[in-house]
Amino acid sequence: xxxxxxxxxxxxxxxxxxxxxxxxxxxxxxxxxxxxxxxxxxxxxxxxxxxxxxxxxxxxxxxxxxxxxxxxxxxxxxxxxxxxxxxxxxxxxxxxxxxxxxxxxxxxxxxxxxxxxxxxxxxxxxxxxxxxxxxxxxxxxxxxxxxxxxxxxxxxxxxxxxxxxxxxxxxxxxxxxxxxxxxxxxxxxxxxxxxxxxxxxxxxxxxxxxxxxxxxxxxxxxxxxxxxxxxxxxxxxxxxxxxxxxxxxxxxxxxxxxxxxxxxxxxxxxxxxxxxxxxxxxxxxxxxxxxxxxxxxxxxxxxxxxxxxxxxxxxxxxxxxxxxxxxxxxxxxxxxxxxxxxxxxxxxxxxxxxxxxxxxxxxxxxxxxxxxxxxxx
Amino acid sequence: xxxxxxxxxxxxxxxxxxxxxxxxxxxxxxxxxxxxxxxxxxxxxxxxxxxxxxxxxxxxxxxxxxxxxxxxxxxxxxxxxxxxxxxxxxxxxxxxxxxxxxxxxxxxxxxxxxxxxxxxxxxxxxxxxxxxxxxxxxxxxxxxxxxxxxxxxxxxxxxxxxxxxxxxxxxxxxxxxxxxxxxxxxxxxxxxxxxxxxxxxxxxxxxxxxxxxxxxxxxxxxxxxxxxxxxxxxxxxxxxxxxxxxxxxxxxxxxxxxxxxxxxxxxxxxxxxxxxxxxxxxxxxxxxxx
Numbered sequence: 032x033x034x035x036x037x038x039x040x041x042x043x044x045x046x047x048x049x050x051x052x053x054x055x056x057x058x059x060x061x062x063x064x065x066x067x068x069x070x071x072x073x074x075x076x077x078x079x080x081x082x083x084x085x086x087x088x089x090x091x092x093x094x095x096x097x098x099x100x101x102x103x104x105x106x107x108x109x110x111x112x113x114x115x116x117x118x119x120x121x122x123x124x125x126x127x128x129x130x131x132x133x134x135x136x137x138x139x140x141x142x143x144x145x146x147x148x149x150x151x152x153x154x155x156x157x158x159x160x161x162x163x164x165x166x167x168x169x170x171x172x173x174x175x176x177x178x179x180x181x182x183x184x185x186x187x188x189x190x191x192x193x194x195x196x197x198x199x200x201x202x203x204x205x206x207x208x209x210x211x212x213x214x215x216x217x218x219x220x221x222x223x224x225x226x227x228x229x230x231x232x233x234x235x236x237x238x239x240x241x242x243x244x245x246x247x248x249x250x251x252x253x254x255x256x257x258x259x260x261x262x263x264x265x266x267x268x269x270x271x272x273x274x275x276x277x278x279x280x281x282x283x284x285x286x287x288x289x290x291x292x293x294x295x296x297x298x299x300x301x302x303x304x305x306x307x308x309x310x311x312x313x314x315x316x317x318x319x320x321x322x323x324x325x326x327x328x329x330x331x332x333x334x335x336x337x338x339x340x341x342x343x344x345x346x347x348x349x350x351x352x353x354x355x356x357x358x359x360x361x362x363x364x365x366x367x368x369x370x371x372x373x374x375x376x377x378x379x380x381x382x383x384x385x386x387x388x389x390x391x392x393x394x395x396x397x398x399x400x401x402x403x404x405x406x407x408x
Numbered sequence: 409x410x411x412x413x414x415x416x417x418x419x420x421x422x423x424x425x426x427x428x429x430x431x432x433x434x435x436x437x438x439x440x441x442x443x444x445x446x447x448x449x450x451x452x453x454x455x456x457x458x459x460x461x462x463x464x465x466x467x468x469x470x471x472x473x474x475x476x477x478x479x480x481x482x483x484x485x486x487x488x489x490x491x492x493x494x495x496x497x498x499x500x501x502x503x504x505x506x507x508x509x510x511x512x513x514x515x516x517x518x519x520x521x522x523x524x525x526x527x528x529x530x531x532x533x534x535x536x537x538x539x540x541x542x543x544x545x546x547x548x549x550x551x552x553x554x555x556x557x558x559x560x561x562x563x564x565x566x567x568x569x570x571x572x573x574x575x576x577x578x579x580x581x582x583x584x585x586x587x588x589x590x591x592x593x594x595x596x597x598x599x600x601x602x603x604x605x606x607x608x609x610x611x612x613x614x615x616x617x618x619x620x621x622x623x624x625x626x627x628x629x630x631x632x633x634x635x636x637x638x639x640x641x642x643x644x645x646x647x648x649x650x651x652x653x654x655x656x657x658x659x660x661x662x663x664x665x666x667x668x669x670x671x672x673x674x675x676x677x678x679x680x681x682x683x684x685x686x687x688x689x690x691x692x693x694x695x696x697x698x
Contacts, residue, residue: 137510139590139620142517174515215511245509247484289588290562290617293643298684300646309647342564342571344547345435374571375547395568396686 032241034255035078037120039219039237046210048203048221050234053122062103062121070095072124075102077109077116080259087111092124114259125233130223131190132156132167133204135211137242141171144211146178146204148186152223178208191226199232200224214252215245264327271323272313280305282406283334283366285324287312287341287351295340298395304403307334321358329364336406337368338398348372348380356387367405371398410537410582411557411602411609412500412526413476417541420474420498421446422465422481422489424456428504429480432545433457436478439548441541444472465496476500478534478543486530487512494525502543503529503593513591520593527593533563533585544585554579556692557603559596560615561588561622565643569615569685576689581609588617596626604634611637611692614679618644618667627673637695640674641682642667 034042037055044050054065055078066073077089084090089111091102099121109116132152138145148168151159159166168189172178180201187200203224211219218240225235246253258266268275274289278296282304286292289311296306308331312324328334341351351372359368371392372380381391392398419436423429424446434457437443445460445468452463462468465477477493479486479501486505493501494516501520508530520527528535534544538553550567552574560566566585573580584599586592596614603609616623623642630638645667671681680695682688 137514137591139622140625142591143514173518174511175518212511215509217510242510244483244507245511248509286564288562288564290560290565290615290643291568293617293647294565294568294641294685296647297643297645301684306646342568344550344564344567345432345545374550374567394686396684 032243032246032252032256033080034239034241034252035080035118035257036076036237037078037118038255039239040120040234042210042214042239043207043221043234043237046206048206048210048234049231050237051123051125053120056103056119056121057107057117059100059103059107062100062119066096066099066121068096073099074122074124075099075106076120076122077106077111078118078120079111079114079116080257081112081114084111089116125225125235126228127223127225127235128228129226131225132220132222133207133224134218134220134222135207135216136218138171143171143174144208146170146172146186146208148190148204150190152225156222172208177212178205180205193230196226196230196232203232203234214239215242215249216240217242264330268310268323268327272320273324273327274309274311274313275327276309277331278306278308279333280307281333281335282402283307283310283328283331283337285310285312285321285328285337285339287346291340291342295338295395295399298399299338299403302396302399302403304399304406307331318354318357321354322361325358325362325364329362329366334366336402337366338402339368339370340395340398341370341372341374343372343374343376343380345375347376348374349376349383352380352383356383359387359389367408369398369402369405371395409606409608410540411599411606412528412535412582412584413537413541413543415440415442415540417476417500417543418442418444418472418474419476419478419541419543420444420462420465420468420472421459422477422479422493424448424459424461424480425451425454426480426482428545430456432480432504433459435545435548436542439542440539441543444468444474465492465498469496469498474498476502476543479503479505479530481505483507483509487516490516490527491519494519494523497523499524499526501525501527501593502532502534503527503587504532504534504544505529506531508589510589510591513589517591528584529587529589529593531589531592532587533566535582535584537582538580546583546585550574551583552579554581555608555610556580557606557609557612558583558615559599559603559612560585561617562615562643565615565685569613569641569688572685572689573613573692576693578689578692581606590620595622597622597629600626600629600634600638604636609636611639611696613688613692614638614640616640616642616670618642618647618670619665621665623670624673627670627677627679630674630679631677637692638677638679639682639688639691639695640679641685641688642670
């Protein structure tokens with residue numbers, strides 16, 4: 032789960048990580064009310080769940096309150112990579128002497144939370160990582176000890192020389208780690224972390240993601256969720272035990288198991304088709320689940336054929352077939368459907384489908400080819 | 409020979425009285441797995457399917473000499489269940505549970521290392537040494553005894569491939585589903601080493617997925633250490649570069665993780681990568697000169 036920059040800033044502040052003052056506004060009226068009359072340099076930033084806001088024109092500098100209002104009028108409601116800006120953050124601008132990068136992430140290789148830092152912060156950090164990876168400092172954190180002060184100092188000493196700056200930075204790192212662990216985060220970045228001319232270390236922009244598996248114990252974080260339209264469907268599907276991701280193609284896929292679902296999409300693509308979605312219905316043959324899955328699938332108006340690919344393991348294919356038939360009776364769609372069943376009791380399952388009057392195939396590749404053919408009619 | 413488990417494996421089931429735990433206990437028992445006990449805190453003393461139930465893993469291990477444990481407890485408690493098994497001295501822990509928080513798995517990691525426990529999963533279908541021992545939720549009837557080892561990050565795709573191998577006359581030694589979570593127990597590399605040292609295994613099929621760099625590391629290991637042939641498949645080749653994890657995700661993997669990167673890494677290690685699962689048996693036969 033993702034949160035907005037302003038929400039990450041709130042969490043930073045709660046944990047004692049210094050951030051410049053700022054307010055969140057949903058409308059121009061709110062800007063007029065919340066932003067003080069004082070003339071000072073401020074930044075007006077779109078709050079949307081995509082990167083590249085600055086390049087898209089979603090981040091603007093303002094010198095006066097009047098300018099803040101003027102920029103807010105432009106940014107609120109604008110479209111950034113298909114998303115409408117509904118919120119802006121108006122934050123005090125700070126003078127920057129130097130920019131740094133710090134981040135925490137779950138690292139599969141070390142199986143630990145890994146701290147990363149670089150003296151080359153800012154928007155080009157990924158380029159830095161690619162071109163000169165030696166400029167990124169990495170440290171795996173022992174979960175039983177946590178990030179110890181001396182470790183944080185060791186990292187800070189590689190970014191700063193002045194003891195006061197080292198101390199401020201080390202404290203920020205320790206607090207960021209605490210926040211990360213407390214909230215079951217999967218990513219916490221400060222980019223940039225800046226040094227001001229009066230030698231203060233501040234977090235200017237923050238990004239945090241959270242482990243979906245841990246949301247059951249993170250009620251406060253869950254309350255921050257701001258759901259996009261596309262995500263809405265995915266979240267609804269997840270609540271029903273289905274894993275759904277919408278894509279741009281026209282062949283709807285319903286598969287049991289994530290790996291097999293991906294392999295099914297791959298095969299459609301391999302034979303020149305275009306999958307409309309990733310949909311994993313899990314292990315159950317429950318007809319209700321199949322109906323839910325079909326409804327989600329067919330709510331995508333681009334779908335012109337459906338491929339159902341089930342491998343029966345513990346779940347028997349004849350059970351799955353009965354579930355499908357019940358589901359199809361209920362849905363009654365005109366869209367052509369290809370069903371492929373394999374594994375335990377596949378023969379019996381295919382009989383049931385055939386008796387129902389739907390085309391059946393035995394292998395995945397046949398099914399993919401057939402679905403592509405039908406999608407073109 | 410085989411890897412990790414065989415007919416002498418003594419298994420306990422953590423969460424044996426739960427719906428999934430009870431169902432799969434009976435399936436495993438039918439297959440012939442030697443299940444010596446189950447754990448269900450507060451229900452010690454009863455029997456499930458003729459199997460004695462204990463309150464703690466420690467008691468179960470003392471009473472039965474169990475050396476492997478399979479975990480079916482719900483996700484919020486799975487990390488703790490793994491810890492309990494590890495501290496009780498169980499050598500191999502298989503966590504079937506899906507949806508375990510990553511921080512819990514991170515906390516478990518140093519404990520496993522300290523106690524010398526091997527873990528498979530979480531979020532995995534388990535493993536099987538054909539005709540000897542099945543642990544987890546794999547459908548036993550699709551497997552056939554033979555000389556091919558198989559490791560996979562997936563569930564049903566694994567069954568699909570196993571079925572194809574069996575249909576084409578290629579039996580298996582041990583098949584392992586390592587699970588799809590980002591932080592998990594044994595990785596491809598660890599298992600490839602075991603297959604390399606297992607005299608019965610003559611070839612290995614590796615089924616990877618996009619994301620992470622376990623496949624790249626496996627390719628490097630194969631290049632440096634393996635004498636036995638390996639055939640690979642990568643699921644998710646068509647997946648659009650979607651949900652990325654901000655800058656840090658790209659930084660940590662330094663460009664690894666895409667299907668192209670993985671296929672390139674395997675090609676450099678002399679490992680053929682099947683374009684679709686149906687090609688796998690043919691490639692294995694070619695490598696074995698059959």
